[in-house]
Amino acid sequence: MRNPWGWIALTGFSLLFFAFIYAPLLVIIGYSFNANPVNMMIWEGFTLDWYAGLFGLSDRATGVGNRAAYIESTDQMLAALRTSLTVAVFTTTISTVIGTATAIALARYRFRGRGFYNGFLMLPMMMPDIVLGIGLLIFFVTLGMQLSLVTIIIGHCTFLTSYVFIIVQARIAGLDPALEEASADLGASEWTTLRKVLLPQLAPGIMGGALLAFVISMDDLVITYFISGVGDTTLPVFIFGMIRRGVKPEINAIATLIILASVIIAALGLWLRSRKTD
């Protein structure tokens, strides 16, 4: 406490910094409780209708008394959310398995082209989304594939595998190779060693990678925009399309729920990472 002004300035700066990051989120949370169905900038009183509408408990948004006319129905929005979740679950599973297997292979085995693989796995992360999106679109069209849920999942896996790979690789680099040797020395085959020693030791990294993949997949707009079929709209694409005409108030409710889920997932991730394994 030598200089109280320094301390005050630092605190003020920190508060401003957090306000800058979190204010937009707080605004959305606030709007999600605003009863005004047309202009969310004008406060018309507190309501839980938009949340109730999401779960089919209130029809105010589509009811007779609704002053606003939205083309999109709540059902369509929920369908988009379901599509997003489906894509995220499949993408996370596939990219976690491939990313983890690749990280183990590159860290533990010597083979031709090892350095090449290492470098090229980073590339999809560095590439601008728009380039990747166009590339995937041309690729799918050239192969004659119908744009669908499958193309979205394949597209997401191409870059999310890299994210999982990098996180698991960091974990495996810090692992004592003698652990696997000890397991083999005590009579365990490679498969048993993988199951009983290597995977449990890598678990925090694998979980962290999977959570990250899930969040990025849920969130992706640019790439998905290029490769999603007509009937398979993800939530980000759906919201983006809505912006031009006006945002349904239910969007704020759904955004608030997603923020809540993200906070829970992030907390889970931090907890997993801090858990001691040695």
Add this chain to the structure above:
Amino acid sequence: MAPLLEIRAARRDFATPEGGKICALDGVDLDVDANEFVTLLGPSGCGKTTLLRAISGFEMLDSGTIRLGGTDLTGLPPFRRPVNTVFQSYALFGHMTVARNVGYALEVAGVAKAQREAEVAETLEKVGLGGMGARKPGQLSGGQRQRVALARAIIAKPRLLLLDEPLSALDRNLRQQMQIELKSLQHRLGIAFIFVTHDQEEALTMSDRIVVMRAGGIQQIGTPRDIYRHPRNRFVAEFIGETNLFSVTVDRVEGGTALTRTAEGVQVLLPADGRKTGERLTAILRPADFTIAAQGILGTVARAVYLGPDLHLSVTPDCGGPDISVIVRDGLGVGEGTRLHLAHDPARVHVLEGG
């Protein structure tokens, strides 16, 4: 009776990044008997760890054979070899309890849970960790982890236990205590230990036999006393304990004694043993072989270090040549700058042929 472990002409080369080759094992032959405590001793890079890893199966030999109890192990992967290892880093599984770590070999072998638990408890008892089974390795001290690693390696009752510098991470007191415990554990278990270390004191304390290695080859195999008193060459003499080496020429032979001199004129007495005048030899004397006497090598104390019961002196001979290292008891009144004569018993001198 055939030895437990027979290693014949073991050879292993490593490629260097520059494209050259390093010979880690240069045609090594070694026999280890059942129930024997053998130490592989040498400076880093001498091949001792490679030899140990060749026995456990983590290094494959380029040529040569390794047989255990008559069975050829040479091509077998580590998990098919009936030997177990205590690793330098202990390599305990952090996500498992101490009990599960110790019982791992039995778990993998498919031993029933009840029997496994009984054997784990018994083995933990053996290494002095009774009741610690429920803890995680992260909650143990360094010495306790060491014991868990030991328990884990002996639970499957291997005929041969390999130990890769297992005590190097412990502090001095704990290390000395563990040396004694390891030795007594080996006696009680009745299995052979091969112990790798670069600490010659550790090797002398624990071993039935010591294998001194250098640059991929074995320099000498013998009991600690043999290695210390009768080193086969300069390298062994200098690596094991403190040594005074004198390159001498025989002056003359009188009765049972040969009088020899170094180039500088330091006089060393040897047993005659049919030596001839003009013969060139290397005389080896340990620091404790010298006594302060009324006559002998005249010199000045350059450095005196007090070691409790002993006094460790560095004496510069008047006639020149390297300082002589001496350990005396009751060095009362001796300090830096003291002038004294050093005498020795000719029978204590170990002689290597050639200067």
